[in-house]
Amino acid sequence: MEKRDFRPVRKTFPVNALIEGRRVLVVGGGRVGQRKIELLLDAGAQVELVCPKCVAELLELSAAGRITHHPRYFEDSDVLGTALVFACTDDKHVNRHILEVTQLAKVPCCCADGNWSEGDFVTPAIIRAGEVLIAVSTSGKSCVQSRLIKDNLRKHLDSIESSDLLVLGTSHTYLGTAERAPYHLLLQEREALGEMIRQVWGVHEFFILNTCNRIEIIAAISKEAGTCGILCRLMRFDQLRPDLYYLKHGFEAFSHLCMVTAGMDSQVPGEVHVVAQLKDAIDEAITRGWAGSLIRGLCDSALRVSKDIRSELGTLLEVSEIEDVALRYLQSQQQTPGKALVIGSGVVGRGVIKGLLERGYSCTWAYHANKPEAPDQVRVIQFDSLPQVLPEVDVIIAAVNTPVPVVTVPAHKACLNPKGALLIDIGIPRNVDPAFDACDPSIRVADLDELKRWFREQNGSLERALTLCDNVLSTNRESYERIIKSLRGE
Numbered sequence: 001m002e003k004r005d006f007r008p009v010r011k012t013f014p015v016n017a018l019i020e021g022r023r024v025l026v027v028g029g030g031r032v033g034q035r036k037i038e039l040l041l042d043a044g045a046q047v048e049l050v051c052p053k054c055v056a057e058l059l060e061l062s063a064a065g066r067i068t069h070h071p072r073y074f075e076d077s078d079v080l081g082t083a084l085v086f087a088c089t090d091d092k093h094v095n096r097h098i099l100e101v102t103q104l105a106k107v108p109c110c111c112a113d114g115n116w117s118e119g120d121f122v123t124p125a126i127i128r129a130g131e132v133l134i135a136v137s138t139s140g141k142s143c144v145q146s147r148l149i150k151d152n153l154r155k156h157l158d159s160i161e162s163s164d165l166l167v168l169g170t171s172h173t174y175l176g177t178a179e180r181a182p183y184h185l186l187l188q189e190r191e192a193l194g195e196m197i198r199q200v201w202g203v204h205e206f207f208i209l210n211t212c213n214r215i216e217i218i219a220a221i222s223k224e225a226g227t228c229g230i231l232c233r234l235m236r237f238d239q240l241r242p243d244l245y246y247l248k249h250g251f252e253a254f255s256h257l258c259m260v261t262a263g264m265d266s267q268v269p270g271e272v273h274v275v276a277q278l279k280d281a282i283d284e285a286i287t288r289g290w291a292g293s294l295i296r297g298l299c300d301s302a303l304r305v306s307k308d309i310r311s312e313l314g315t316l317l318e319v320s321e322i323e324d325v326a327l328r329y330l331q332s333q334q335q336t337p338g339k340a341l342v343i344g345s346g347v348v349g350r351g352v353i354k355g356l357l358e359r360g361y362s363c364t365w366a367y368h369a370n371k372p373e374a375p376d377q378v379r380v381i382q383f384d385s386l387p388q389v390l391p392e393v394d395v396i397i398a399a400v401n402t403p404v405p406v407v408t409v410p411a412h413k414a415c416l417n418p419k420g421a422l423l424i425d426i427g428i429p430r431n432v433d434p435a436f437d438a439c440d441p442s443i444r445v446a447d448l449d450e451l452k453r454w455f456r457e458q459n460g461s462l463e464r465a466l467t468l469c470d471n472v473l474s475t476n477r478e479s480y481e482r483i484i485k486s487l488r489g490e
Contacts, residue, residue, distance in 0.1 A: 010117050010122075012121075012122065014124075014135060016133070017043070017083075017084065019040070019043055019044070019045040019083055019084065020043060020044030020045065021044060021045075021046060022045060022046060022083040023045075023046045023048060023081060023082050023083060024040050024045040024046065024047055024048070024082060024083055024084045024085075024086070025048050025050065025078055025079060025082045025084070025085045025086070026040070026047060026048070026049050026050070026085075026086045026088060027049075027050045027051065027074045027078070027085070027086065027087050027088060027089055027094075027095075027098055028051055028086075028087065028088030028089035028090070028095075028112070029049055029051035029053060029054025029055060029058050029069075030054070030055060030088065030089075030090060031055060032088045032112045033049070033051070033054070033058070033086070033088035033112075034054075034055055034057055034058055036086045036088060036110075036112070036123065037049065037058065037061070037067060039123065039126060041061075041066060041067070045083075045084075046068075047066075047067040047068070048067070048068045048069075048070065048078075048082075049062070049067055049068065049069045049070065050070045050072065050073075050074050050075075050078055051069075051070075051071070051072075051073075051089070052071055052072060052073060053071070054069065074089075074094065074097075074098060076101045079098075079101055079102050079105045079107050080105065082107055083107075083108075084107070084108050084109070084110070084121075085098065085102045085107055085108070085109040085110070086109070086110050086112065087099060087109060087110070087111045087112065087113075087115070087119075088112045092113050092114060092115060095111050095112070095113050095115050096111075096115050096118075098111075099111050099115055099118060099119055102120075103120075108120040108121055109121075110122060110123060124136050125147060163202075163204060163220055163221060163222050163223070163484075164220075164221070164223070164226070164249055164250045164253075164484060165218070165219070165220060165221075165249070165250060165253040165254055165257075165298060165480075165484065166217075166218070166219045166220075166221045166226045166231075166247070166248070166249055166253055167216055167217070167218050167219075167246070167247075167248045167253040167256050167257065168216060168217050168219075168231050168232065168235065168237070168245070168246070168247050168248075169209070169214055169215055169216020169217065169235075169245065169246060170183060170214065170215060170216070170237065170240070170244060170245040170246065171213050171214035171215075171216070171246075171265065172213045172214070172266075172448065172449070172452060173265070174243075174244050174245060174246065175240075175244055176449050177428065177429070177430055177447050177448050177449050178429075178430060178434055179244075180215070180428070180429075181428065181429030181430060183215050183235070183236065183237075184210060184215050184428060184429060185208065185210050185215060186403060190208055190210060190284075191288070193208065193234060193235070194206075194208060194285070194288055194290050195288075196234055197217065197219075197231065197234060197290070198289070198290055200225055200230055200231070200234075201222075201225060202221055202222030202224055202225030202226075203219055203220075203221050203222075203225055203231075204219075204220045204221065204222075204294065205219065205220045205285075205290065205291040205292055205294050205295040206218060206219035206220070206221070206285065206290055206291060206295065207219075207281045207282050207284070207285035207290060207291050207295060208281060208284075208285070208290075209260075209277065209278060209281045210281070211273075211274060211277050211428075212322070212426070212427070212428035212448065213265075213266050213274075213428075213448075214260070214265075215235075217231060217235065218253070218257060218295070218299075219231070220294050220295060220298070226249065232245075232247070250484075251477055251480055251481070254298070254301075254302065254480045255473045257298070257299070257302045258302045258305040258306050258309065258473060258476075259306075259309075259469060259473075260274060260278070261274060261275060261278055261299075261302050261303055261305075261306035262305075262306035262309040262310055262469070263275075263306075263310075264309065264465070264466070264469055271321050271322060272321070273321055273322070273347075273348075275303070275306070278299065278303075282295065282296060282299055294483075297483055298480075298483055301476075301479055301480065301483060304479075305472065305473065305476045305479075308472050308476070309468075309469050309472045309473075312468050312469075312471070312472050313465050313468060313469075321348075321351065322348065322426050322448075322451070323348050323351035323352045323355060323399070323426065324351075324355065325451050325454075325455050326352065326397060326424050326426050326446075326451060327352065327355040327356070327359065328458075329424065329446060329451055329454055329455075330395060330397075330422070330424060331359065332454075333422055333444075334394075334395065334422070337359055337360035337361045337362075338361065338362070338393075338394040338395060339361070339362045339363075339364070339392055339393045339394055339395070340356050340361045340362065340363050340364070340393060340394075340395045340396070340397065341363075341364045341365075341366060341386075341389055341390070341393040341395070341396045341397070342356070342363060342364070342365050342366065342396075342397050342398075342399070343366045343383070343386075343396065343397070343398040343399065343400055343406060343407070343431065344366075344367075344398060344399035344400040344401075344427070344431075345365070345367040345368075345370050345371070345372035346399065346400075346401065348399040348426065349365070349372070349399045349400075350372065352397050352399060353365055353374065353375075353378060356397075357375065357377070357378070361395075362377075363377070363378045363379070364378070364379045364380075364381060364389050364392075364393065365378050365379065365380045365381070366380075366381050366382070366383050366385070366386060366389070367380065367381075367382065367383065368382075368383045368400070368402075368406075383406065386407075386412060386415070387411075387412065387415045390412060390415040390416050390417065390421075391415055391416070391417055391418070392417070393417060393421070394417050394419065394420065394421055394422065395421065395422045395423075395424065396421060396422070396423045396424070396432075397424045397426065398423070398424070398425050398426065398427050398431035398432055399426045399427055399431070400427050400431050401427070402427065402429070402431065403429060404429070405429075405430055405431055405432055405433040405434075406427075406431050406432075407423065407431060407432045407433060407436075408433040408435075409433050409435040409436060409439065413436070413439065413443075416443060419442070420442035420443065420444075421442070421443055421444070422444045422446070423436060423443065423444065423445045423446070424446050424451075425445065425446065425447040425448070426447075426448060426451070428448065430447060432445055432447070
């Protein structure tokens with residue numbers, strides 16, 4: 001036969017009693033009475049204790065003048081002039097009598113035994129951390145559940161008090177394109193990783209930034225979770241040497257985020273595509289429940305600082321997107337416009353087509369699934385038709401979001417223009433088979449690493465720009481610290 005639970009359950013309404021400086025009566029000096037008195041003292045109440053005997057801790061409070069102890073049994077007149085009464089004796093009949101007296105005197109009473117359901121209020125499981133007060137109640141149904149929730153919330157509060165911003169990642173500065181490719185995350189992989197990170201205790205909010213240049217986690221996280229190595233393991237960075245990825249905390253992490261948002265930590269310093277990529281990553285995290293107002297606030301602050309950086313730099317750096325760099329590199333290699341093939345119908349692909357037409361190139365545009373809207377002078381083909389087009393073109397620019405190369409030695413080498421071809425690969429992972437790097441000298445390949453090297457050789461003002469960035473960051477340290485102090489409740 002199923003055992004029935006006859007414990008009373010009462011619906012309650014949560015309130016915070018304003019009892020600072022007011023007289024509160026506690027009857028009973030055992031451990032229960034001690035716990036009530038300690039909470040009352042935290043709330044600033046003037047506590048009067050009535051009991052013949054009490055535990056040593058309460059005697060010490062009385063000796064210190066923090067409570068008033070009347071070493072006798074309860075008298076009905078004790079309730080007069082009190083704001084609240086707690087009946088905490090080990091005799092249920094005495095507690096019942098106290099309850100009846102307080103009801104006649106219209107003074108709210110809490111009974112700390114089986115009479116609780118006939119009283120006026122109950123004290124739930126309470127957590128106090130500084131000015132934060134959290135109460136947990138199951139309406140009398142499960143004290144075990146209340147304690148479990150309380151203990152878990154206490155751990156969470158403790159982790160918040162040590163929290164800061166963390167950035168963990170790797171980028172083009174640490175790994176070449178081919179070495180970095182295995183760590184980039186397609187949508188399904190990113191979703192799975194995010195759900196695992198979401199289960200890590202001490203990770204309050206986070207988002208994942210996955211671009212052609214970098215893969216990193218930006219998180220508001222406790223010190224313990226940020227240093228235990230679990231995020232490194234989830235990102236598979238434990239397979240790398242420590243000098244091939246970065247782990248930044250606090251203002252250093254915030255500065256990194258500002259520099260990334262300003263385009264100063266990109267393959268091409270000053271590019272602005274990363275701003276949209278950052279916003280998309282934050283929106284994804286908020287939609288999936290990984291992030292909220294805290295991460296949004298930190299990133300909004302980073303975006304404001306990045307605008308200050310761009311303003312301070314002015315024209316010091318000629319800002320260029322990756323497609324602009326690819327086109328300028330092409331011009332440095334080919335003085336006369338020829339025939340070009342563009343693979344990829346996304347934002348970068350559209351930018352490349354526009355730039356090629358402006359420079360007088362004859363263009364073919366290859367797509368895989370989404371047919372682009374192209375100007376009349378541009379021939380549009382499906383990817384399967386590449387072998388028919390490759391012999392005609394002398395430059396191929398690939399910008400596709402794909403996990404594997406789309407131009408490969410086995411399938412396409414024999415089809416390339418016999419007079420030679422320039423392959424510019426601005427995809428991540430690589431769109432052009434790395435095996436082409438060791439092919440016939442007439443086949444030249446420039447991937448993101450080569451474009452980065454070439455661009456920095458062309459632009460000699462980077463060091464001065466970085467110095468100006470440091471100055472802007474130092475003047476914005478206070479805004480970051482204000483956000484973190486708000487998180488910690490300081």
